[in-house]
Amino acid sequence: MVKKLKKVDAVIVGSGWVGGIAAAELTKAGYNVVILERGKNKKHEDFIGTKDELRYSRRYELMQELNKDTITSRNSMDKEAIPVRNNMNARLGNNTGGAGVHWNGMSFRWMPYDFEIYSKTVERYGKDKIPKGCTMQDWGITYDEIEPYFDQYEKTAAISGEENPLGASRSDKYPNPPMKDTPNIRLFTKAAKALGYHPYRIPSANASQTYTNPDGETINGCVYCAFCEEYGCDFGAKADPIGTVLKTARKTGKMELRNNAFVNRVSHDGKKANGLIYTDTTTGEDFEQPADIVVLAGFVFTNIKLLLHSKIGQPYDPKTGQGIIGKNFTGHFNNLSTYIGARGFFEDKKFNNFMGAGGMGSSVGDFSGDNEDHTNLNYLHGYEVHYSQLGSRPIANNSVPYDTPGWGKEFKKNSIKYYNRNLFITAQTGFLPNKNTYLDLDPTYKDALGNPLLRVTVEYTKQDIERAKAGVARCEEIMKEMGADKMNVDIVRDDTVFDHKFYTDHFFGGAIMGATPENSAVNTYSQMWNMENLFVVGGSSFPHTGNYNPTVTIGAFAYRAAEGMIKFLKEGGNLAVKPLEENA
Amino acid sequence: MADQQPPKDVNDKSQHEQDMGRRNFLKNTGLVAGGLVGGSLFGGLISGGLNKTNEKNDKTAGNDSTNGIEITQARQFFTRHQDFKVLNAATELIFPEDDLGPGAIKLGVPYYIDKQLAGRWGVNARDYRHAPYAIDLKDVDQTAGPGGEQSILDRGMIFLQGLRKMDEESQKRFEVTFDKASEEQQIEIMTDFEANEVKMKGVKASEFFILLKQATLEGAYCDPLYGGNINMEGWKMKEFPGAVASYANYIESDEFAKLDPVSLRDYQGH
Numbered sequence: 001m002v003k004k005l006k007k008v009d010a011v012i013v014g015s016g017w018v019g020g021i022a023a024a025e026l027t028k029a030g031y032n033v034v035i036l037e038r039g040k041n042k043k044h045e046d047f048i049g050t051k052d053e054l055r056y057s058r059r060y061e062l063m064q065e066l067n068k069d070t071i072t073s074r075n076s077m078d079k080e081a082i083p084v085r086n087n088m089n090a091r092l093g094n095n096t097g098g099a100g101v102h103w104n105g106m107s108f109r110w111m112p113y114d115f116e117i118y119s120k121t122v123e124r125y126g127k128d129k130i131p132k133g134c135t136m137q138d139w140g141i142t143y144d145e146i147e148p149y150f151d152q153y154e155k156t157a158a159i160s161g162e163e164n165p166l167g168a169s170r171s172d173k174y175p176n177p178p179m180k181d182t183p184n185i186r187l188f189t190k191a192a193k194a195l196g197y198h199p200y201r202i203p204s205a206n207a208s209q210t211y212t213n214p215d216g217e218t219i220n221g222c223v224y225c226a227f228c229e230e231y232g233c234d235f236g237a238k239a240d241p242i243g244t245v246l247k248t249a250r251k252t253g254k255m256e257l258r259n260n261a262f263v264n265r266v267s268h269d270g271k272k273a274n275g276l277i278y279t280d281t282t283t284g285e286d287f288e289q290p291a292d293i294v295v296l297a298g299f300v301f302t303n304i305k306l307l308l309h310s311k312i313g314q315p316y317d318p319k320t321g322q323g324i325i326g327k328n329f330t331g332h333f334n335n336l337s338t339y340i341g342a343r344g345f346f347e348d349k350k351f352n353n354f355m356g357a358g359g360m361g362s363s364v365g366d367f368s369g370d371n372e373d374h375t376n377l378n379y380l381h382g383y384e385v386h387y388s389q390l391g392s393r394p395i396a397n398n399s400v401p402y403d404t405p406g407w408g409k410e411f412k413k414n415s416i417k418y419y420n421r422n423l424f425i426t427a428q429t430g431f432l433p434n435k436n437t438y439l440d441l442d443p444t445y446k447d448a449l450g451n452p453l454l455r456v457t458v459e460y461t462k463q464d465i466e467r468a469k470a471g472v473a474r475c476e477e478i479m480k481e482m483g484a485d486k487m488n489v490d491i492v493r494d495d496t497v498f499d500h501k502f503y504t505d506h507f508f509g510g511a512i513m514g515a516t517p518e519n520s521a522v523n524t525y526s527q528m529w530n531m532e533n534l535f536v537v538g539g540s541s542f543p544h545t546g547n548y549n550p551t552v553t554i555g556a557f558a559y560r561a562a563e564g565m566i567k568f569l570k571e572g573g574n575l576a577v578k579p580l581e582e583n584a
Numbered sequence: 585m586a587d588q589q590p591p592k593d594v595n596d597k598s599q600h601e602q603d604m605g606r607r608n609f610l611k612n613t614g615l616v617a618g619g620l621v622g623g624s625l626f627g628g629l630i631s632g633g634l635n636k637t638n639e640k641n642d643k644t645a646g647n648d649s650t651n652g653i654e655i656t657q658a659r660q661f662f663t664r665h666q667d668f669k670v671l672n673a674a675t676e677l678i679f680p681e682d683d684l685g686p687g688a689i690k691l692g693v694p695y696y697i698d699k700q701l702a703g704r705w706g707v708n709a710r711d712y713r714h715a716p717y718a719i720d721l722k723d724v725d726q727t728a729g730p731g732g733e734q735s736i737l738d739r740g741m742i743f744l745q746g747l748r749k750m751d752e753e754s755q756k757r758f759e760v761t762f763d764k765a766s767e768e769q770q771i772e773i774m775t776d777f778e779a780n781e782v783k784m785k786g787v788k789a790s791e792f793f794i795l796l797k798q799a800t801l802e803g804a805y806c807d808p809l810y811g812g813n814i815n816m817e818g819w820k821m822k823e824f825p826g827a828v829a830s831y832a833n834y835i836e837s838d839e840f841a842k843l844d845p846v847s848l849r850d851y852q853g854h
Contacts, residue, residue: 052827
């Protein structure tokens with residue numbers, strides 16, 4: 001039996017950055033908000049004194065346990081998908097604050113090129129440059145239109161950085177200066193400059209100094225302890241939703257955050273969402289939380305699964321190209337678009353590799369997006385090359401040169417010798433959508449509530465492989481210039497296939513935005529075209545993957561979506577933006 | 585290698601040592617009920633454990649933190665001593681003692697693994713465990729499921745089967761148990777497991793190997809609270825300082841920072 005609860009102004013799925021931003025903005029505007037978070041209750045107190053690699057990086061304490069819900073995965077449409085069974089292969093955010101608690105803090109903006117990728121490609125190279133089957137499209141918004149929201153997020157999250165010499169125009173500088181400089185970063189920077197590139201410090205949400213954001217929340221100055229990725233910050237020095245937007249919302253007295261609330265589906269009448277049906281996983285009871293507006297602010301997999309399971313919108317069919325829900329799934333895939341590059345081993349240099357911060361490092365943007373002329377390249381979009389000193393912890397970091405065996409005497413000797421004598425530079429590449437890479441419901445496997453699992457199908461195309469090869473070659477070039485005595489250079493083969501790993505949390509699409517319902521599920525306020533009081537916000541709305549870490553761009557679109565929600569509630573309901581008449 | 589072999593089987597010890605052990609046990613615990621203490625097997629087990637403890641205490645006299653670890657060094661998961669002896673030998677082979685410092689056994693790796701297998705990790709508590717299980721992944725999907733992810737077996741069962749298979753291979757090939765095989769013989773078997781040249785049931789030998797290697801490195805470098813990395817010797821070898829609160833004063837310097845390691849016990853200040 002489903003118990004119906006008292007109606008509120010807004011009900012939100014998920015308490016990460018997106019849900020937190022929506023809650024902060026709505027409650028500040030005077031609206032009552034309920035957040036349904038399926039993970040556990042977490043406070044900053046939970047993270048004090050927990051620099052424990054085994055617990056967080058090997059037992060994945062902050063990640064979504066997969067025993068209640070996971071995804072299935074396949075790398076071609078003609079195969080049966082297999083479930084991702086353990087966190088070694090999927091680190092998905094969970095608990096209060098979501099993935100925003102255990103992120104590294106790398107805080108790039110996506111590029112003007114990203115938002116108008118189709119038009120700009122056609123303009124510069126002609127339509128024929130776009131490979132067959134590539135479903136890239138404009139986002140229905142320009143960089144200039146989203147810029148104020150970038151600025152708003154950066155100020156909320158204490159971003160510390162310096163201007164990218166090749167970057168787009170900014171309305172204001174970063175709220176904090178870049179983090180401290182280190183010998184490792186200096187070595188990378190010097191080599192990149194010697195090659196004629198334009199390195200700059202990675203903007204970070206690990207605050208370079210103690211800072212109070214516009215909502216009055218304080219983020220402490222980082223002490224470079226190097227436990228960021230997969231960890232909650234010991235010192236409240238990494239901007240996260242708990243210490244910022246959720247705190248802001250809580251202060252208004254208008255937000256209620258319910259943990260252990262596993263949302264089952266959106267209740268609706270086909271035109272209007274009525275609320276959310278969820279199960280309290282501590283008691284097994286089912287509830288309906290009615291609301292004037294419903295916000296899906298979960299991770300991409302959660303949002304799309306809820307839409308498909310609730311039968312909202314037309315599911316995408318790769319055979320016909322019809323339908324929109326599940327279309328244009330993309331991401332930073334482990335063996336192709338990130339974590340690949342060149343590792344250099346140094347005989348005579350020793351680095352303090354165990355110190356650092358998640359967002360600390362230096363990046364080269366010369367090959368990002370369309371900065372490089374692609375006329376003679378056999379791929380579109382580009383890659384960003386960086387060195388990041390996020391801290392090498394000892395269980396996970398046992399790199400040895402390729403000619404060293406993987407265990408035994410030589411392995412032990414070299415893994416210890418090179419632990420503080422190796423540096424890794426990586427290329428993070430863009431990933432463009434194709435018609436065979438998408439999300440739908442699995443025909444076989446079910447979650448703890450008895451609903452089908454979401455099925456992920458990822459096919460790499462030739463241009464993705466070529467882009468990755470180019471990125472790795474650039475890493476090799478820079479590492480050579482840095483003076484490494486030996487190098488392990490990752491190999492991207494022509495037949496490299498998706499390897500079922502969902503490490504990065506950088507996954508996008510499935511309910512993409514655009515200027516018209518013809519080619520998008522939501523408008524640029526993340527509002528469903530065909531269900532105006534339903535907002536589907538976050539990475540799920542991105543029509544492709546840019547070559548930068550996504551959080552700042554997700555934050556910016558969350559602020560824009562929150563503006564749309566307030567407008568909707570104030571005006572008693574309508575679309576925040578009208579569809580374009582013609583196809584984009 | 586001799587020093588790194590697992591503790592001698594109780595049957596190798598003289599009757600005198602065994603009796604001494606039992607007397608110490610009775611004295612220390614005050615357990616005198618006849619029904620509980622009786623039979624040579626029980627007496628033998630007791631003496632095996634106690635003698636080992638006494639030996640180590642002698643070596644590390646005056647080191648309080650080691651004494652605290654010793655009492656946690658008993659088997660929670662493995663019931664057969666022979667399985668544990670194979671585990672000792674296998675982990676030491678992956679991470680041997682050398683002039684840099686201790687190997688897996690002295691770092692407490694086998695006991696670390698035993699404790700992990702007895703807990704949530706050993707029964708895959710966080711994992712999705714619903715059928716159907718993909719037994720035969722197509723060639724192109726070999727990347728799915730390292731560490732036995734797609735197996736219906738839990739990690740504890742994979743370890744038990746894997747270690748017994750290693751022992752069986754050793755006896756079949758060399759007529760000697762794995763723990764008593766020569767280094768070359770052990771390497772040959774381990775190499776075949778890594779290359780999936782040995783047939784296991786319900787899981788690939790190569791997947792068991794991945795699990796074993798991963799767990800060995802965890803035991804060598806985890807915080808000592810888990811029973812591995814005893815006295816932070818793994819961290820000292822690697823020059824990883826553990827749970828240091830702040831590096832703000834070191835991070836800009838070109839000098840390598842040689843710092844005394846800090847455990848979570850020290851850091852949390854209980």
